[in-house]
Amino acid sequence: MTTPAERVDRLDGPASRAEFAALAAACATRLAPVFESFARTGKGRYADWLAQLGACISSPDPARTRELQQQIKAAPEAFVDDSNRPDYYAMRVLGVLFYAVEVLKRLSRSFTRNGR
Numbered sequence: 829m830t831t832p833a834e835r836v837d838r839l840d841g842p843a844s845r846a847e848f849a850a851l852a853a854a855c856a857t858r859l860a861p862v863f864e865s866f867a868r869t870g871k872g873r874y875a876d877w878l879a880q881l882g883a884c885i886s887s888p889d890p891a892r893t894r895e896l897q898q899q900i901k902a903a904p905e906a907f908v909d910d911s912n913r914p915d916y917y918a919m920r921v922l923g924v925l926f927y928a929v930e931v932l933k934r935l936s937r938s939f940t941r942n943g944r
Contacts, residue, residue: 866918
């Protein structure tokens with residue numbers, strides 16, 4: 829029996845890689861209302877980050893992807909670890925977005941390495 833992780837490891841070719849990045853972005857998009865409900869400051873930041881992620885998926889750019897990760901890490905909610913605080917839930921959502929960007933970053937490296 830093939831595990832989901834093994835199926836992901838077999839992804840090959842630009843189409844399947846782009847689909848994988850789009851899936852990760854879709855997961856992050858579904859959580860936007862949670863972030864907006866629990867974020868401390870800057871309403872609309874999550875939507876901006878999603879827009880940047882979409883632009884990175886459309887045309888992979890490792891520098892732009894790194895910059896997006898830095899913006900997410902710099903958010904006040906990024907390192908909240910007290911689950912009694914409401915912004916803890918915003919932090920959990922940021923994790924999904926951060927990993928969506930990480931997927932894209934790894935795919936960008938793969939494209940660069942494979943000359944695509």
